[in-house]
Amino acid sequence: MKIAVLTGGGDCPGLNAVIRAVAKSAHQNGIEVLGIKDGFRGAVEGDFMPLSISDVSGILPRGGTILGTTNRDNPFAYETKLNGVTKTMDRSDDVLRNLKEHGVDVLVAIGGDGSLNIALKFANKGLSVIGIPKTIDNDLMATDQTFGFQTAVETAQEALDRLHTTAESHHRVMVLELMGRYAGWIALYAGVAGGADVILIPEIPYNLNRVAQSIQRRAKQGKKFSIIVVAEGAKPMGGEMVVERMVAGRFDPIKLGGIGAKIGNDLEEQFGMETRVTVLGHLQRGGSPNSYDRVLSSRYGVAAVDAVLEKEFGIMVALQGRDIVRVPLHQAVDKLKLVPLIDPLLLTARSLGIELGD
Ligand code: F6P
Numbered sequence: 001m002k003i004a005v006l007t008g009g010g011d012c013p014g015l016n017a018v019i020r021a022v023a024k025s026a027h028q029n030g031i032e033v034l035g036i037k038d039g040f041r042g043a044v045e046g047d048f049m050p051l052s053i054s055d056v057s058g059i060l061p062r063g064g065t066i067l068g069t070t071n072r073d074n075p076f077a078y079e080t081k082l083n084g085v086t087k088t089m090d091r092s093d094d095v096l097r098n099l100k101e102h103g104v105d106v107l108v109a110i111g112g113d114g115s116l117n118i119a120l121k122f123a124n125k126g127l128s129v130i131g132i133p134k135t136i137d138n139d140l141m142a143t144d145q146t147f148g149f150q151t152a153v154e155t156a157q158e159a160l161d162r163l164h165t166t167a168e169s170h171h172r173v174m175v176l177e178l179m180g181r182y183a184g185w186i187a188l189y190a191g192v193a194g195g196a197d198v199i200l201i202p203e204i205p206y207n208l209n210r211v212a213q214s215i216q217r218r219a220k221q222g223k224k225f226s227i228i229v230v231a232e233g234a235k236p237m238g239g240e241m242v243v244e245r246m247v248a249g250r251f252d253p254i255k256l257g258g259i260g261a262k263i264g265n266d267l268e269e270q271f272g273m274e275t276r277v278t279v280l281g282h283l284q285r286g287g288s289p290n291s292y293d294r295v296l297s298s299r300y301g302v303a304a305v306d307a308v309l310e311k312e313f314g315i316m317v318a319l320q321g322r323d324i325v326r327v328p329l330h331q332a333v334d335k336l337k338l339v340p341l342i343d344p345l346l347l348t349a350r351s352l353g354i355e356l357g358d
Helices: 015-028 040-045 092-101 113-124 149-170 185-193 208-220 259-271 291-309 329-333 344-351
Strands: 002-007 032-036 048-050 078-082 085-089 106-111 128-133 173-178 198-200 226-231 243-246 254-256 275-279 315-320 323-328
Touching: 002 015, 002 040, 015 032, 015 106, 015 291, 032 040, 040 092, 092 113, 106 113, 106 291, 113 128, 113 329, 128 291, 128 329, 149 173, 149 185, 149 226, 149 291, 173 185, 173 259, 185 198, 185 226, 185 344, 198 208, 208 226, 208 259, 226 259, 259 275, 291 315, 291 323, 315 329, 323 329
Parallel strands: 002 032, 002 106, 106 128, 128 315, 173 226, 173 275, 198 226
Antiparallel strands: 032 048, 078 085, 243 254, 315 323
């Protein structure tokens, strides 16, 4: 038996911990493991590498992925240069051929909704596929948590702790823009953990007057600074998300970014509040996974190999309560998991008096 592992989409803390767990558990069970370089690009181009025990030694705490990754290069719409002209082609059969040539029986795809959607298409083509849910955004259905999310939240909370001290010294409004795409999970968790005064998420379009009033109320109580956490996908009531740019060839061509600057400008212009804006960006994706993510990643990796041993394919391993379970792959990618308006932490935030902008 031989399995091949790839990491696809944006990287996140814990990818190496999963790769290590898959390799260790597989070798213990007499299964050979190959790594595929740079996500589905390597699968199309036949760029494979061995993943022996020594190849994964020492990578548990390391950020990023030793395999490389990409959030473009979809084999079903793959940009290929032919006679100097770039064409978009279906190269999925090349992937199947490459896997066969390397004697691979099972593909383990570690990814978010983009990569797992591709994995599902391969499952529908008859390939034995197992998915592992990765993304700092925590926006995958059918799992309570993706790995990488907790570490991103911790990084954002540390940033908020630092912003607090400078905000207080200068009596300023500080805006921190966080990642998360169309979901507000990172902003909600980091905002509560970091003691934010305002949390704005895509699921609740905001009214700037409400935000300004909450800051003015604080000022009247003697708190002359305020901290606003805003998810990159947040939008004003009746308005649109702020798109930084379109990136052709990406799984999702829309690259969000800029809502923090918009809120900062609007607060200064419309309410005369001195405001500074920080965009935390890819700091949320880099660095070593925290202990929660190391444990979750290790559990996911081992659970994927268990599924291989029991020959259960077309599934994703998922966290439900304290258990790692198997769910049909399509359940994970049919739609995004957004923050429900009755989410317990959202209700907690309201009870804490945090302004949610609505
Ligand atoms: O999906 C992970 C993520 O970090 C999102 O939160 C963010 O919108 C996006 O990827 C950024 O992508 P890129 O690395 O292409 O800038």
